[in-house]
Amino acid sequence: MRVRPRLWIVPVLTVLVAVAAALPAFSRPGAGEDHRVGAVAPTKAADAGRPVARDVVLAVHGGAGTALRRETTDPRKEKAYRDGLADALKAGRRVLRDGGDSVAAVEAAVRVLEDNELFNAGRGAVFTEDAGHELDASIMRGSDLAAGAVAGVRSVRNPVSAARLVMEKTKHVMLAGEGADDFAARNGLPTVTQDYYWTQRRWDELVKAKNFLKGPKAEKATKGGKGTGAVREEITGTVGAVAVDRDRDLAAATSTGGMTNKMAGRVGDSPVVGAGTYAKNGTVAASATGHGEVFIRGAATATISHLIEFGGRDVASAAYEVVVGRLPRLGGTGGVIALGHEGTLAAPHSSEGMVYGYLTEDGDIVTRLFPDESSSDG
Numbered sequence: 077m078r079v080r081p082r083l084w085i086v087p088v089l090t091v092l093v094a095v096a097a098a099l100p101a102f103s104r105p106g107a108g109e110d111h112r113v114g115a116v117a118p119t120k121a122a123d124a125g126r127p128v129a130r131d132v133v134l135a136v137h138g139g140a141g142t143a144l145r146r147e148t149t150d151p152r153k154e155k156a157y158r159d160g161l162a163d164a165l166k167a168g169r170r171v172l173r174d175g176g177d178s179v180a181a182v183e184a185a186v187r188v189l190e191d192n193e194l195f196n197a198g199r200g201a202v203f204t205e206d207a208g209h210e211l212d213a214s215i216m217r218g219s220d221l222a223a224g225a226v227a228g229v230r231s232v233r234n235p236v237s238a239a240r241l242v243m244e245k246t247k248h249v250m251l252a253g254e255g256a257d258d259f260a261a262r263n264g265l266p267t268v269t270q271d272y273y274w275t276q277r278r279w280d281e282l283v284k285a286k287n288f289l290k291g292p293k294a295e296k297a298t299k300g301g302k303g304t305g306a307v308r309e310e311i312t313g314t315v316g317a318v319a320v321d322r323d324r325d326l327a328a329a330t331s332t333g334g335m336t337n338k339m340a341g342r343v344g345d346s347p348v349v350g351a352g353t354y355a356k357n358g359t360v361a362a363s364a365t366g367h368g369e370v371f372i373r374g375a376a377t378a379t380i381s382h383l384i385e386f387g388g389r390d391v392a393s394a395a396y397e398v399v400v401g402r403l404p405r406l407g408g409t410g411g412v413i414a415l416g417h418e419g420t421l422a423a424p425h426s427s428e429g430m431v432y433g434y435l436t437e438d439g440d441i442v443t444r445l446f447p448d449e450s451s452s453d454g
């Protein structure tokens with residue numbers, strides 16, 4: 077019997093292949109746009125979805141926002157930022173060199189940033205709309221997904237240490253308000269009065285935000301009630317750290333005063349596990365900064381981990397997709413530092429700028445403030 081050539085199969089196969097190729101773009105929102113950097117994606121095109129460094133053991137950030145410009149930044153201010161980030165990295169380096177784990181390293185690094193009034197965490201935290209300070213922080217351990225957080229604390233000197241205590245000494249994940257302040261004090265953490273957090277700079281920002289909201293541009297900024305009511309400042313100063321230790325265990329921590337002129341009682345993403353902070357061995361340790369509401373709605377840092385675990389993505393492309401591909405569509409900008417267990421660091425941001433620094437396995441410290449320093453090492 078003569079077998080007839082089944083030529084009809086050629087166009088059918090062609091259609092099937094074309095449909096299969098198009099499917100991932102439909103099933104992964106934003107995936108087809110990884111390189112559409114455009115206006116909302118100030119992470120430079122060369123960095124898009126690529127690591128900024130390798131062999132990193134610890135990284136810190138000091139917030140995102142309008143970029144610091146090399147031409148207009150006072151050298152003293154530049155030095156203060158670089159020293160602030162480097163001091164935090166040195167504190168973490170001491171811990172890691174002494175055989176401490178990644179949880180201890182991120183806590184030590186964040187404490188130094190909280191004590192530095194340049195940053196919006198601990199001393200130097202921004203003001204709420206009623207001229208108070210309410211601080212949020214969280215910490216997460218990648219080996220067992222243990223996590224701790226405090227929200228809206230008003231008298232803890234180092235909220236990240238309170239978050240660690242919640243993780244290690246309670247069966248809960250988050251304590252808020254007075255209960256959190258009392259818990260920290262009962263466990264021996266130093267307490268302060270509200271004036272400890274006060275700085276002239278943050279006060280001026282509050283006054284500016286209130287004046288702005290009385291002005292003609294306010295309606296646009298808070299349109300539809302969805303705006304935060306806060307003026308976006310040059311580098312807002314939320315802080316965070318990610319680390320990997322010699323056992324390859326990951327950890328992450330984030331601490332903030334929130335957003336200038338926020339409502340009293342408002343809680344942002346920084347203390348929310350899976351939004352501002354996430355660490356899971358084998359995927360990523362990530363700490364975020366930016367419009368907290370959007371990072372919560374977009375489950376930012378957990379989504380980075382899920383894209384790696386379930387989507388087969390690498391750290392840099394997953395972080396880029398979430399921060400640049402997805403979150404701006406929800407109406408907010410910001411950035412993350414994201415570290416893989418093998419030491420790959422990504423630092424994508426959809427805000428114009430983000431300040432960050434890192435420590436390599438060899439003990440070298442690198443700080444990055446200006447957009448033109450964000451070239452990829454990957």
Ligand code: ASP
Nearest residue numbers: 312314334344365366368
């Ligand atoms: N994510 C912080 C918050 O919404 C603010 C920031 O990172 O600038 O509270």
